[in-house]
Amino acid sequence: MTELISRLEPDSRAASRGFSDLSIRNLFIIPTIAFLIIFNVFPLLYSLWTSFTDFRASTTAPANWIGLANYRELLSDPFIWRNFTITAKYVLISVTGQVVVGFGLAMLLNRKIPLKGLITTLLLLPMMLSMAVVGLFWKLLYDPSFGIINYFLGLGKFEWLADPDVALYAVALVDIWMWSPFVMLLSLAGLSAVPKHLYEAAEIDRAGPFYTFFRITLPLVAPILMIAIIFRTMEAFKTFDHAYILSSQPTTELIAIRLYKMAFLEWQTGLSSALAYIVLIMVVAITNIYVKYLNKAKAR
Numbered sequence: 282m283t284e285l286i287s288r289l290e291p292d293s294r295a296a297s298r299g300f301s302d303l304s305i306r307n308l309f310i311i312p313t314i315a316f317l318i319i320f321n322v323f324p325l326l327y328s329l330w331t332s333f334t335d336f337r338a339s340t341t342a343p344a345n346w347i348g349l350a351n352y353r354e355l356l357s358d359p360f361i362w363r364n365f366t367i368t369a370k371y372v373l374i375s376v377t378g379q380v381v382v383g384f385g386l387a388m389l390l391n392r393k394i395p396l397k398g399l400i401t402t403l404l405l406l407p408m409m410l411s412m413a414v415v416g417l418f419w420k421l422l423y424d425p426s427f428g429i430i431n432y433f434l435g436l437g438k439f440e441w442l443a444d445p446d447v448a449l450y451a452v453a454l455v456d457i458w459m460w461s462p463f464v465m466l467l468s469l470a471g472l473s474a475v476p477k478h479l480y481e482a483a484e485i486d487r488a489g490p491f492y493t494f495f496r497i498t499l500p501l502v503a504p505i506l507m508i509a510i511i512f513r514t515m516e517a518f519k520t521f522d523h524a525y526i527l528s529s530q531p532t533t534e535l536i537a538i539r540l541y542k543m544a545f546l547e548w549q550t551g552l553s554s555a556l557a558y559i560v561l562i563m564v565v566a567i568t569n570i571y572v573k574y575l576n577k578a579k580a581r
Contacts, residue, residue: 332554339548351555361539361556365563368536371453371524372517378457379513383464384506390465391472405466407459416526419455423527445532452524452533456517464509471505472498500578507575511568518564536560 332351336344355361390401407415422428423441431439441451475498483493521537540560544553 328554328557331551332558334551336551337548338550344551347551351552352559354552355556355559361536363531364534364536364539367449367532367534368518371449371520371535372514374450374453375456375460375517375520376510376513378453379461379464380506380510382457382461383509384468384502386461386465387468387472390469405462408462410459412459412522413526415455415459416523419458419523420527423451442528442533443530445530448528448530448533452527455523455527456520459523460513460516464506464513467505467509468502471502475501503578504575507571507578511571511575514567514571515564518560518567 331344333346333348334344335347335350386404390397394400410418420442422430425431425438425440428441430441431437442448479497480493483497488496519537520535521541524533524535525538525541527533536556537560540553540556543549543556
């Protein structure tokens, strides 16, 4: 009789072993909450407090509360605005290039072509590499002495990463090469979801390729393309690794690089915390604008 009751009531069996559903749930949830508080919430709140002080991590002097002085200093600094301008230009070039190349590749792979699976796999390889490795790899390609880019283009000793007019485009090209496959993957998912009967109806009506693309393909893929743009914009804003490795001149000093130098080379901890929060607010604002357009695209 006892065996029959415990078979019908699993909670009773767990209770008999000292574990209830609530205990098992807490066993997983409590460590997760503790992890989030220790590694996410506490650093976030501590850095927010630090941004209102003159704290320097390189000294033992106590942090003094200075209110909004760090924010005022940063927002009135023309060099910081120059870093923001460079970053905005980099984000625009990089994300636009990734969308054009990624969507173009997706349109190509959405057709019936030989070795489609192999080509798709090869195109995804750059995404699997470390950012530091990619930076070193492209630094060798751009090298004015033995880099193969100058060799194939016949540019002699042209220095891509030293020329102030070209260096930022050269750094953005690396980002385009690495992350266009990400846009391609999302675009392929969107293109495969477009109903085939719409194309058949357009063909019956003798619609041209431009009409089909702008009236059927692009509007239906736009929401998922907008998601790719949101992700890539957020990532491009915090670009650091390969840009730091490739070039160290002022025209390529992105805001993430300036933040790193301020925090770990100049040890202005309070000031760098304030800069990090300014960047965070800007990224959140831009993302909200994108999300608004995304909701409009979904509503159509």
